[in-house]
Amino acid sequence: MTVEITRATIDRYNRPGPRYTSYPTVPHWQSDFTAEDYLAALREVATTTDPISVYVHLPFCAERCAYCGCNATATKRTEVVDHYLDRLERELELVTATLGTGRQVVQLHWGGGTPNFLNEAQSRRLMKLLHTAFTIDPAAEVALEVDPRIGSREQIFLFRELGFNRISFGVQDIAHDVQVAIGRIQPLSQTQTVVYAARDAGFTSINIDLVYGLPYQTPTSFATTLQAIIDLRPDRIACFSYAHLPQARPNQKRVDARQLPTGYEKFQLFRQAIDTLTAVGYDWIGMDHFALADDELAIAARERRLQRNFMGYTVLPAPHQIGFGMSAIGDLAGRYAQNDAHLGHYQRAIDAGRLPITRGMRLSDDDLMRRKAIMHLMCNLEVPFDLKLPPTGQRLDDVFPAEIERIAAYADDGLIEVEPHRLRVTERGRFFVRNLAMELDRYLQQATTRPLFSSTV
Ligand code: SF4
Structure with a gap:
C-alpha cells in the first residue's frame, strides 16, 4: 500500500466510534x-x-x-x-x-x-x-x-x-x-x-x-x-x-x-x-x-x-x-435482545423458568434503513445512491441526502471519491471507515465509545 497517512490525519479522525457489529449499537x-x-x-x-x-x-x-x-x-x-x-x-x-x-x-x-x-x-x-x-x-x-x-x-x-x-x-x-x-x-x-x-x-x-x-x-x-x-x-x-x-x-x-x-x-x-x-x-x-x-x-x-x-x-x-448463554445477543424479527451478562443472574432467571433477557430494542423503520446503509458501507466500502433500504425499498439518496453530503465532504481529505452513482471509500478512507459510518448514525450524540487508534481511552 502506497498511500501516505500523516500523524495530523490520524489526530483529526481519531475520535470515538463504534465497530458497528450492530446498529443501533x-x-x-x-x-x-x-x-x-x-x-x-x-x-x-x-x-x-x-x-x-x-x-x-x-x-x-x-x-x-x-x-x-x-x-x-x-x-x-x-x-x-x-x-x-x-x-x-x-x-x-x-x-x-x-x-x-x-x-x-x-x-x-x-x-x-x-x-x-x-x-x-x-x-x-x-x-x-x-x-x-x-x-x-x-x-x-x-x-x-x-x-x-x-x-x-x-x-x-x-x-x-x-x-x-x-x-x-x-x-x-x-x-x-x-x-x-x-x-x-x-x-x-x-x-x-x-x-x-x-x-x-x-x-x-x-x-x-x-x-x-x-x-x-x-x-x-x-x-x-x-x-x-x-x-x-x-x-x-x-x-x-x-x-x-x-x-x-x-x-x-x-x-x-x-x-x-x-x-x-x-x-x-x-x-x-x-x-x-x-x-x-x-x-x-x-x-x-x-x-x-x-x-x-x-x-x-x-x-x-x-x-x-x-x-x-x-x-x-x-x-x-x-x-444462548450469559450475555448472548440475538437479532431476530427486527429486534435485538441480550441475555443477562452476570452468570448468577443468568442462571437464576433460567432456574425460575424465565428467559434471561435484560435489554434489547425493537428497530424502527429509520433504524432498519440506517442499519442497511451502515452495514453496506462497512462491508463494501461504498455508499451507492440507489441502494434499496428496508422496509419499504426506498433509495438511499432519497432518504439520506444530508448524510450523503456530509460523507462526500470527506473527499477534501482524500477519504472518499465522489462518483456519479456512489461515494467510494479510498485506500486512505479505509482506515477511517467508522468515521464515515458515524455520519449515518442517529444515536451518536449519546455514544460512549473509543478512539480508533487510542491506547488509553
Ligand atoms: S480470559 Fe483470556 S482466554 Fe478467556 S476469553 Fe479472555 S482473552 Fe480469551
Whole structure:
C-alpha cells in the first residue's frame, strides 16, 4: 500500500466510534425490553421458514488474561460447566417451546470465554442438545473459538468429529515480553500443534486472531509475530485493536499503561499488518480482517456479498440470529435482545423458568434503513445512491441526502471519491471507515465509545 497517512490525519479522525457489529449499537438498547418482547419476536420467527443462525456463549476460562475484554469467567472447577450446560439445556427448551424444534440452522458458533474449556463429555453433551433443538444444515458453517494453551491434537479431532468445520485460534502476539505483559503465556509450539491438527482433521477454514496496540509491541517484535503466523498460513487472520479500558474492565488494571504504544505508533502497527499480510497473498477485508485471496470471505468481499453481524464479517447471513448463554445477543424479527451478562443472574432467571433477557430494542423503520446503509458501507466500502433500504425499498439518496453530503465532504481529505452513482471509500478512507459510518448514525450524540487508534481511552 502506497498511500501516505500523516500523524495530523490520524489526530483529526481519531475520535470515538463504534465497530458497528450492530446498529443501533448495544449502548442504545433499552433496559425495558423484556422477555415478553423477546417471546413476541420468537413467535414472529416461528411463523416463517427462515433459516437461523445460533450463537452459544461459553464464558469459562482456565484463567483470566490481563488484556481480556470478553465476557469471561475464570474457574478451575469443571462441574461449574456442567451446571451451566444444565441452564443452556433449559434455555434451549424455553426458546424452542415458542420457536418449535427442528428449525434449520445455517450458522452455529460457540464463542467465549473458552469453548474448548469444555471436556469431551461436556462438548458432546452440548452438541447433542443443539441437535435435539435444531436441524443443523449439512452445509452449515459450524465454528468455534479455541484457546491453543489448553487445546490438544485429540481435542481438535473431537471437534471435527462433532461437526465443526471452522475453527478460530486466539494468539494475539508471540513475543514473550508482550505475553507476560498481557498475562497470557503461549509458546508458539502450542499454536503450531493445534493449527497443524486442525489442518489434518480437515477443517475447511482456520482463523487466527492477533491484537495490535499491546504493551511492548514494537515494529520489530510485531514483524516476528506476523511472520510466524504467515508461516502457519491460516485461511483468515483477524487483527484487532487493543482497547485499554481498566475502569470498565478491572482485569486490565494488570496491564501497564505506560508500556502501551501511543496512538500513532498503534496506527503504524496496524499499517504494518496490512502491508505485510497483503504482500503475501491475503486480502484486507472490511476493517480488520484478512483472508487468502481464494478464501470465500475474500471472494465474497470482491463480489460485494460480504455481511456483518455480531461475530464480525460473514458470507452466510441468516435472517435471524438467536443467542444462548450469559450475555448472548440475538437479532431476530427486527429486534435485538441480550441475555443477562452476570452468570448468577443468568442462571437464576433460567432456574425460575424465565428467559434471561435484560435489554434489547425493537428497530424502527429509520433504524432498519440506517442499519442497511451502515452495514453496506462497512462491508463494501461504498455508499451507492440507489441502494434499496428496508422496509419499504426506498433509495438511499432519497432518504439520506444530508448524510450523503456530509460523507462526500470527506473527499477534501482524500477519504472518499465522489462518483456519479456512489461515494467510494479510498485506500486512505479505509482506515477511517467508522468515521464515515458515524455520519449515518442517529444515536451518536449519546455514544460512549473509543478512539480508533487510542491506547488509553
Ligand atoms: S482473552 Fe480469551 S482466554 Fe483470556 S480470559 Fe479472555 S476469553 Fe478467556
